[in-house]
Amino acid sequence: MSIQPRDNHFKVDRDNKAKLSNSEFSFICQFVYQTTGIVLNESKREMVYRRFTRIVREKKLASFSKYCQLLESNPEQEKDYFINAITTNLTSFFREQHHFDYLIQTELPNLLQTKKRQGNGKKRLRIWSSASSTGEEPYSIAMTLHSIFKNELSEWDAKILATDIDSNVLNKGKSGIYDQKRVEDIPQHFLEEYFYQGKAHNLNNVKVTSNLQRLITFKRLNLLNEWPMKGPFDIIFCRNVIIYFDKVTQQDLFARYYDLLAPGGLFILGHSENLGEFQKYFEHAGRTMFRKPV
Ligand SMILES: C[S@@+](CC[C@H](N)C(=O)[O-])C[C@H]1O[C@@H](n2cnc3c(N)ncnc32)[C@H](O)[C@@H]1O
Numbered sequence: 001m002s003i004q005p006r007d008n009h010f011k012v013d014r015d016n017k018a019k020l021s022n023s024e025f026s027f028i029c030q031f032v033y034q035t036t037g038i039v040l041n042e043s044k045r046e047m048v049y050r051r052f053t054r055i056v057r058e059k060k061l062a063s064f065s066k067y068c069q070l071l072e073s074n075p076e077q078e079k080d081y082f083i084n085a086i087t088t089n090l091t092s093f094f095r096e097q098h099h100f101d102y103l104i105q106t107e108l109p110n111l112l113q114t115k116k117r118q119g120n121g122k123k124r125l126r127i128w129s130s131a132s133s134t135g136e137e138p139y140s141i142a143m144t145l146h147s148i149f150k151n152e153l154s155e156w157d158a159k160i161l162a163t164d165i166d167s168n169v170l171n172k173g174k175s176g177i178y179d180q181k182r183v184e185d186i187p188q189h190f191l192e193e194y195f196y197q198g199k200a201h202n203l204n205n206v207k208v209t210s211n212l213q214r215l216i217t218f219k220r221l222n223l224l225n226e227w228p229m230k231g232p233f234d235i236i237f238c239r240n241v242i243i244y245f246d247k248v249t250q251q252d253l254f255a256r257y258y259d260l261l262a263p264g265g266l267f268i269l270g271h272s273e274n275l276g277e278f279q280k281y282f283e284h285a286g287r288t289m290f291r292k293p294v
């Protein structure tokens with residue numbers, strides 16, 4: 001029996017699956033590595049296949065190779081769409097809770113005291129969420145910060161920078177609107193203080209309050225490119241992103257993060273990440289937390 005294409009656009013094989021050839025797969029891996037630093041290998045083939053299938057369907061193309069041709073002939077036009085479709089954006093509010101406990105119990109009270117002693121004028125505080133995805137990480141930082149500083153916020157020039165390579169997730173973060181289910185695990189007092197319940201057709205959504213939104217600036221930034229910020233940052237979150245890069249890229253980025261950290265500043269990695277060779281330049285501050293020496 002001959003197998004018929006399932007629709008007009010996409011040819012399928014015996015297993016009802018379109019074929020992703022080895023040369024298409026390696027072209028994709030190469031393109032992703034060069035534009036984002038993300039290393040894709042054989043273990044990611046199924047994931048690439050699924051995401052690539054979605055792209056080809058959305059673009060109503062006849063095959064994977066047609067999209068490869070498009071990427072090759074017009075990379076500038078296709079790149080952003082492709083990167084948005086291929087990145088892994090998994091995140092959640094207060095992910096790796098111990099980092100936020102440390103901020104509330106130790107880091108922020110210490111910064112408050114130290115900076116208070118530094119004379120008159122507004123006290124500067126800068127935090128960078130450097131792979132902010134859909135915004136749960138920077139909003140968790142903002143809730144933590146606001147809960148500690150709220151009575152004296154007018155005395156502070158406090159800002160959180162949230163960056164990511166993926167423009168879709170940044171737009172989601174900017175909107176501050178989340179499905180009710182995503183905020184279920186947030187402590188009740190934070191929920192009451194920092195979220196509005198949606199009404200009418202938005203009943204299943206919540207929206208972050210404007211006092212939190214005001215603390216955060218969302219900006220697109222590819223970590224591989226030049227960083228326009230001057231810093232210094234008091235705290236940098238670099239969680240669950242360098243895991244996608246190779247060792248050379250990781251070490252290069254660690255050096256750049258180090259330069260942007262204030263002396264005594266805190267650098268935070270994700271649960272399965274480490275500094276490797278770069279560990280010797282930092283002091284250990286806690287589980288996956290590192291301090292630049294003063
Ligand atoms: C798994 S999410 C981590 C989100 C958050 N930091 C957390 O730990 O919950 C990884 C994020 O890194 C972003 N990313 C991947 N490569 C990047 C690059 N070269 N520059 C900037 N962001 C990148 C992805 O778009 C994605 O949103």
